[in-house]
Amino acid sequence: MRVLVTGGAGYIGSVFVRELISNGYQVSVIDRFLFGKETLEPLITNGDLEVIECDLRDADKTKINLDGIQAVFHLAGLSNDPSCDLNPRFTFDSNVGGTRYIADLAKKAGVSKFVLFSSCSVYGTGKGTTLTELSMLNPVSAYAESKVQAEDYVKSISDKSFKPTILRLATVFGYSPRMRFDLAVNLMTLHALRKKRIAILGGGKQWRPFVHVRDVALLCTQLLQEPAEKIGGETFNVGSNDLNYQMSDLAALIADLVGDVELDFVPDDEDKRNYHVCFDKAKDVLQFKPKYKIKEGVAEIVEHFRVVEHQLTDEKYYNIQVMKSHLLTPAILGGEPIRREFLPFALPLLGTEEEEEVIDTLRSGWITTGPRTKKFEEKLAAYIGALDCLAVSSCTAALHLALATLDIGPGDEVITTPMTFCSTANVIEHTGATPVFVDVNPDTLNIDPALVEKAITPRTKAIIAVHMAGYPCDMRELSDIGARHGIKIIEDAAHAIGSTYEGKNIGTISDFTCFSFYPIKNMTTIEGGAIVCKDQSYMERLRRLALHGMDRDAWKRYEATGRPHWYVEEPGFKYNMTDIQAAVGLHQIDRLPAFNQRRQLIAATYDDAFRGLSGFGRPDYHDSKRQTNNHLYIVKLELDQIEISRDQLLEALSKEGIGTGIHFLPVQLHPFYKTKYGLDEQSLPISTDLSNRIFSMPLYPKMTDADVLDCIRALSKLLSYYSVNVATKPEVRPGTKVVR
Numbered sequence: 161m162r163v164l165v166t167g168g169a170g171y172i173g174s175v176f177v178r179e180l181i182s183n184g185y186q187v188s189v190i191d192r193f194l195f196g197k198e199t200l201e202p203l204i205t206n207g208d209l210e211v212i213e214c215d216l217r218d219a220d221k222t223k224i225n226l227d228g229i230q231a232v233f234h235l236a237g238l239s240n241d242p243s244c245d246l247n248p249r250f251t252f253d254s255n256v257g258g259t260r261y262i263a264d265l266a267k268k269a270g271v272s273k274f275v276l277f278s279s280c281s282v283y284g285t286g287k288g289t290t291l292t293e294l295s296m297l298n299p300v301s302a303y304a305e306s307k308v309q310a311e312d313y314v315k316s317i318s319d320k321s322f323k324p325t326i327l328r329l330a331t332v333f334g335y336s337p338r339m340r341f342d343l344a345v346n347l348m349t350l351h352a353l354r355k356k357r358i359a360i361l362g363g364g365k366q367w368r369p370f371v372h373v374r375d376v377a378l379l380c381t382q383l384l385q386e387p388a389e390k391i392g393g394e395t396f397n398v399g400s401n402d403l404n405y406q407m408s409d410l411a412a413l414i415a416d417l418v419g420d421v422e423l424d425f426v427p428d429d430e431d432k433r434n435y436h437v438c439f440d441k442a443k444d445v446l447q448f449k450p451k452y453k454i455k456e457g458v459a460e461i462v463e464h465f466r467v468v469e470h471q472l473t474d475e476k477y478y479n480i481q482v483m484k485s486h487l488l489t490p491a492i493l494g495g496e497p498i499r500r501e502f503l504p505f506a507l508p509l510l511g512t513e514e515e516e517e518v519i520d521t522l523r524s525g526w527i528t529t530g531p532r533t534k535k536f537e538e539k540l541a542a543y544i545g546a547l548d549c550l551a552v553s554s555c556t557a558a559l560h561l562a563l564a565t566l567d568i569g570p571g572d573e574v575i576t577t578p579m580t581f582c583s584t585a586n587v588i589e590h591t592g593a594t595p596v597f598v599d600v601n602p603d604t605l606n607i608d609p610a611l612v613e614k615a616i617t618p619r620t621k622a623i624i625a626v627h628m629a630g631y632p633c634d635m636r637e638l639s640d641i642g643a644r645h646g647i648k649i650i651e652d653a654a655h656a657i658g659s660t661y662e663g664k665n666i667g668t669i670s671d672f673t674c675f676s677f678y679p680i681k682n683m684t685t686i687e688g689g690a691i692v693c694k695d696q697s698y699m700e701r702l703r704r705l706a707l708h709g710m711d712r713d714a715w716k717r718y719e720a721t722g723r724p725h726w727y728v729e730e731p732g733f734k735y736n737m738t739d740i741q742a743a744v745g746l747h748q749i750d751r752l753p754a755f756n757q758r759r760q761l762i763a764a765t766y767d768d769a770f771r772g773l774s775g776f777g778r779p780d781y782h783d784s785k786r787q788t789n790n791h792l793y794i795v796k797l798e799l800d801q802i803e804i805s806r807d808q809l810l811e812a813l814s815k816e817g818i819g820t821g822i823h824f825l826p827v828q829l830h831p832f833y834k835t836k837y838g839l840d841e842q843s844l845p846i847s848t849d850l851s852n853r854i855f856s857m858p859l860y861p862k863m864t865d866a867d868v869l870d871c872i873r874a875l876s877k878l879l880s881y882y883s884v885n886v887a888t889k890p891e892v893r894p895g896t897k898v899v900r
């Protein structure tokens with residue numbers, strides 16, 4: 161008969177698997193070997209043992225095959241109440257998710273016996289002295305709650321042919337090849353031996369039942385012989401009535417057995433468990449009478465202690481130590497990822513209003529530029545405080561139109577920042593003019609006005625200033641420069657809808673301001689953009705150039721009062737926004753204030769959480785005259801404080817389940833601009849230096865509070881782990897010891 165034991169390398173598993181093999185069973189073990197492989201190593205060459213190394217949460221990928229398996233003993237999971245409280249999500253994922261997976265698989269494969277290992281911990285602070293299998297459950301830890309949920313799950317899928325058996329174990333003790341010294345009897349014995357002292361936490365009056373690990377293995381082996389009808393669908397408490405102890409009595413007994421030991425009463429204990437359990441059912445139905453008493457367990461540990469004494473600081477004996485270490489180790493090095501479901505760097509937040517408006521638009525028959533685009537333009541202009549506004553297909557289109565409207569072309573120069581998305585520079589190229597890149601202020605990442613002034617020549621026609629991450633450029637300085645030299649200012653406000661400068665909305669300051677409504681922007685129209693002008697005389701030409709240079713748009717031609725004739729007055733572009741896009745935008749603009757508020761809250765939460773972490777830095781956004789809309793949360797790493805590069809950190813974050821962005825690889829480092837303008841790393845040293853240090857964390861209203869917390873945990877974990885400062889660094893490298 162082939163038996164599958166999940167968690168077969170663990171404290172119970174490694175005893176049970178040996179018992180099975182010595183009784184002639186063929187055994188398959190699934191284990192992720194979080195605590196090492198040594199416990200099964202002597203058996204690995206045994207032809208009756210098959211070992212499958214995997215985490216049940218990843219089991220889909222490994223395609224576990226249960227063909228030929230007659231019984232499954234599901235031990236795998238996280239155990240020990242305090243260590244499971246360290247990261248409840250990890251606990252639930254493992255204990256409930258793992259159970260779901262293996263129970264579903266066993267049911268599908270027609271496995272005749274399925275045994276789930278649960279715990280008497282499910283009784284928690286159970287009242288009374290006769291907690292039976294029918295008593296109310298009262299879990300008081302993540303571990304116990306996860307066991308309740310695992311029990312509920314297997315019961316929920318139980319049917320005529322699949323009837324799981326649930327074993328609620330008393331606290332296990334005794335020697336196992338995978339030794340644990342975080343179990344009450346084992347730990348008290350260890351302390352009695354080493355410290356000559358046993359601490360009794362929480363007053364000692366609390367009850368706890370115990371069972372020897374070999375008795376558990378014997379019972380499980382017996383279950384293989386029992387008829388399926390007898391045990392299927394049943395829950396058994398596993399222990400014996402006479403091994404219910406109050407903790408102070410247990411300590412006194414162990415002190416007595418070891419000899420010359422003091423008892424130390426400590427009033428507090430975070431562990432609130434207190435249960436006195438009745439084991440009559442296992443005794444009556446299965447004739448289960450545990451052979452081993454506390455005395456035998458203590459004797460074995462005393463014996464074992466001599467062998468392992470020198471190793472007893474080793475974290476592997478304490479689940480909580482291993483767990484702490486595992487949780488603090490970067491996922492890229494084999495630690496537990498902060499989240500298993502990847503959090504994308506950015507996502508739009510769209511509601512039913514947008515959905516319904518799009519459907520209405522589709523059904524209306526007018527799907528390209530029309531009444532909704534007009535309404536969107538009105539709403540947007542009102543939001544910005546502009547007189548008019550032109551909605552277009554993208555911010556790139558808006559920037560191109562601004563340059564075209566100014567008749568900028570070959571022979572002209574346009575000054576801009578290298579720290580931007582490529583479209584800012586590309587549109588200058590499209591006009592035939594020459595982009596002149598001026599480096600940024602290292603604190604704000606925005607174009608440095610002092611350097612702008614130096615770059616002006618008689619050919620300079622315009623300056624395109626980009627409000628990086630939504631933080632406004634120094635518009636007073638730039639406007640003064642523009643006025644002094646007769647140069648037009650175009651604001652690339654792709655990031656900056658809702659930002660303000662000296663109390664004025666971005667969009668009300670310069671000759672031209674261009675916005676983006678790309679999906680990851682603060683509001684979206686799927687793709688889309690808009691342009692506003694201080695000087696309204698530009699608007700007519702902008703509109704014309706946005707639609708082929710025609711003197712009237714389709715809506716004006718085809719509406720009831722429209723005329724069908726039109727003329728091209730100059731060759732224009734095809735940059736119009738559609739009514740489908742506007743349908744989305746009409747509701748996004750309503751949500752924008754709330755979106756921006758949420759962004760602000762997340763950014764402030766990040767600031768508080770990350771301040772002081774090794775390697776963490778931020779652009780300087782402290783000028784109160786400039787209010788950012790928090791489009792991006794840019795981190796500016798101090799690379800000398802951490803042991804890894806920005807790109808390695810981003811890869812490590814991705815393994816923790818967190819998506820990131822880079823804003824931006826500066827334009828001079830893109831091959832086209834590098835080659836065409838002979839730019840190199842020295843040409844624009846500030847943005848070049850920043851380019852290896854900056855990255856953006858997720859920051860968007862669709863993020864839940866839990867998502868935000870995950871981002872905080874992930875970056876904090878990695879910056880602490882990779883800190884060059886040994887004082888702040890957790891000692892959790894795999895293979896090294898956790899220092900307590």
Ligand SMILES: Cc1ncc(COP(=O)(O)O)c(C=O)c1O
Nearest residue numbers: 554555556581583654676677678
């Ligand atoms: C600074 C900057 N300018 C321009 C653009 C172009 O916007 P769009 O995709 O709407 O053309 C972007 C887009 O990300 C941007 O970040």
